[in-house]
Ligand SMILES: NC(=O)C1=CN([C@@H]2O[C@H](COP(=O)(O)OP(=O)(O)OC[C@H]3O[C@@H](n4cnc5c(N)ncnc54)[C@H](OP(=O)(O)O)[C@@H]3O)[C@@H](O)[C@H]2O)C=CC1
């Protein structure tokens with residue numbers, strides 16, 4: 344007998360969940376006897392859809408739809424961020440949760456995968472409205488989360504501020520201060536040094552590891568980055584600090600180009616002071632049509648915004664040696680094949696952006712022990728963990744003659760399904 348298809352998504356869903364399922368199909372032939380358990384990966388363990396009503400500042404009531412998905416908990420508690428964006432859907436949060444299961448297993452962190460999100464545009468809400476949304480959402484998903492059950496963290500549209508509100512709301516509800524319920528918190532309430540830039544630093548460490556394999560120097564190389572938020576911004580600084588030239592950057596406001604290189608520190612100051620709060624209009628670079636960003640010649644292309652931006656429509660225009668996926672799910676399976684045919688190395692999201700959750704893990708361990716490490720210890724351990732994970736995946740890719748993404752899935756799916764098999768199905 345076959346497992347029933349999921350009834351709550353249209354069959355043949357072409358959204359992020361459909362992409363994830365295709366990635367699972369691609370790894371299945373390499374799982375040997377563990378194939379027996381593979382349906383585990385194709386079905387989220389738990390999904391909670393919540394209504395989040397708040398009073399707006401003008402006194403009216405508005406309702407938002409929020410989600411928390413626990414994709415898998417075979418290797419430990421669910422772990423993954425919370426997204427605030429106007430396009431959040433259940434399919435997207437399911438895929439993001441599943442990618443967390445794969446990522447945590449690929450890097451060897453003792454976690455399953457989870458993700459949350461609320462469909463709202465944070466730019467349309469005041470700070471006090473965002474605080475009310477965050478606190479209500481935290482209370483609504485309070486039946487799922489907890490330091491040993493499911494640990495949220497920042498993702499698109501959320502950061503330290505939202506994590507502080509989540510930690511405080513959960514703590515009020517359970518009656519004791521519980522720092523370990525979320526990571527990515529401000530340092531003053533149990534956050535970790537190094538978490539803020541960890542994802543971007545990890546993008547750089549894995550890019551450097553891939554570059555070494557193909558004999559590409561970082562110094563003097565050209566970098567193109569889509570997204571100048573938490574991940575894109577920190578990745579830009581890491582590449583720049585190591586002598587690379589950031590030749591093009593884009594955010595929602597537009598794209599900019601300077602073949603001599605853009606100083607990300609100067610750009611951060613510009614963005615903070617500009618009317619648009621974006622990169623558009625930066626006087627030391629030329630405007631670039633956003634659709635041309637991925638065609639800019641470079642050695643490293645870093646998508647660090649949203650999913651499905653490198654597709655079969657534009658993959659043949661990409662002019663880079665290495666794509667380093669700062670974002671989750673930026674490349675579709677069809678685009679993966681086109682890039683592979685063209686000899687472009689893709690460092691998959693589940694390795695390239697794993698720096699964030701790795702330092703989240705360090706934060707969680709520090710919170711349990713109430714003993715905090717130095718920034719140097721954090722960064723050294725981060726680089727070691729990512730380099731070891733990259734090396735193991737690279738080796739599998741060589742041995743099995745598969746793409747790095749499939750190799751990462753072989754490592755991760757094997758670990759998840761071994762845990763599933765050892766634990767069995769009972770009770
Ligand atoms: N934060 C983290 O620790 C981690 C994040 N990730 C992933 O990294 C990606 C980025 O997350 P994060 O940096 O945290 O999010 P942020 O909200 O901090 O930043 C997102 C950035 O993407 C830009 N952006 C959004 N849409 C577009 C678009 N269509 N074209 C160009 N730029 C766009 C935004 O522009 P604007 O500012 O103008 O709105 C912003 O600069 C996501 O895929 C996320 O899942 C992965 C691992 C960990």
Ligand SMILES: O=C(O)CCC(=O)C(=O)O
Pocket residue numbers: 422423424425446494495496497498526527671696697699700701703
């Ligand atoms: O830090 C974390 O726990 C998760 C970060 C995240 O959401 C991600 O890696 O996509």
